[in-house]
Amino acid sequence: MELKDRLKLARKNASLTQAELAQRVGIKQASISEIERGLTRSSGYLIKIAQVCGVDPIWLSEGAGSIDSSTTSLKTMPSDIESNAELLGDLVTWETEDPLDDDDCEVPYYAEVEFAGGNGMTEVIEVASRKLRFSNSTLKAAGVECQNAACARIKGKSMERLILDGAAIGFDRACTSIIDGEIYAFNQDGMLRVKYLYRLPGGLIRIRSENFEEYPDEMISLDQYHQDVRMLGRVFWWSTVRRAPRR
Structure with a gap:
């Protein structure tokens, strides 16, 4: 199924005409x-189109996975600390030589990859060959410069109620200082994590999940934070698709 077919299916499932979809996305019907x-x-608006139609942006853009993001499969990591972010995958639907539109910005992905040998150890890296396109207007509205933006994807249920399993996230690599109660993407001992962070008296850092009933708070010292955590940036955007309620 090509992009044109996926878009038609997504639009019809959302019971939208071309004109209605274009109006909600903020582009022309043409x-x-x-x-x-x-x-x-290609389009710099595929993420917004997916949000309006209520489908998985990964499926819409490249045909991978399911039309419903909540069915995305997970990779379990052998660790006492859960890692709740992973690479989105190759989300580009344009050729690499295609020029950027005036309002387009290419944003890199960060991935959690396993070391050679399959020993379960992981490392967080930027995959230079994988990009996602945002519109500059979207980034400007979030107060983020194009060169500072990057993406990953949530996995697991620790941030649910707010950011669902399978949601794409965008983070600002220029915003690395902890502001209490903000959500951050960070590399902790080679694991890509997305959590609320708080500074506490006594030189402690609280790591909190949205779903804190199932995923209790973690406390680390400031020394541990500086030693084990490499801050990636403040999360400024996420794409969440909920299943339609059963009638």
């Missing part, structure tokens, strides 16, 4: 029409 006719193989 842009939707060109994609659905196969005249355009």
Whole structure:
């Protein structure tokens, strides 16, 4: 199934006309029409289109996985500390030589990869060959410069109620100082994590999940934080798709 077919399916499942979808996304109807006719193989608005249609942006953009993001499969890590972010995958639907639109910004992915040998040890790296396109207007609204933005994906249920399993996240690599109660992406001992962070009296750092009933708070010393944690940035955006309620 090509992008044009996935877009038609997503739009019809959402009971939207081309004009209605274009209006909600903030683009011209002709842009939707060109994609659905196969005249355009890329768009800087695929994430927004997926949100409006209520489908998984990964499925819409490249056809991987399910139309419903909540069915995304997980990779379990052998660790006492859960890691709740992973690489989205190759989310580009345009060719690498395709020029950026005036409002497009290429954003890198961060991945959690296993060391050679399969010993269970992991490392967080930027995968230079994998990019996602945001619109500069979206980043500007979030107060983020294009060169400072990056992406990953949530896995697991520790941030649920707010950010669901399988949601894409964007984080600002220029914002690395802890502001109490903000959500951050960080590398902790080679694991990519997304959590609330708080500074506490006595030189302690609280690591909190949204779903704190099932995932209790963790406390680490400031020394441990500086030794074990490499801050990636404050989370400024996430894409969450909920299943339609059963009737």
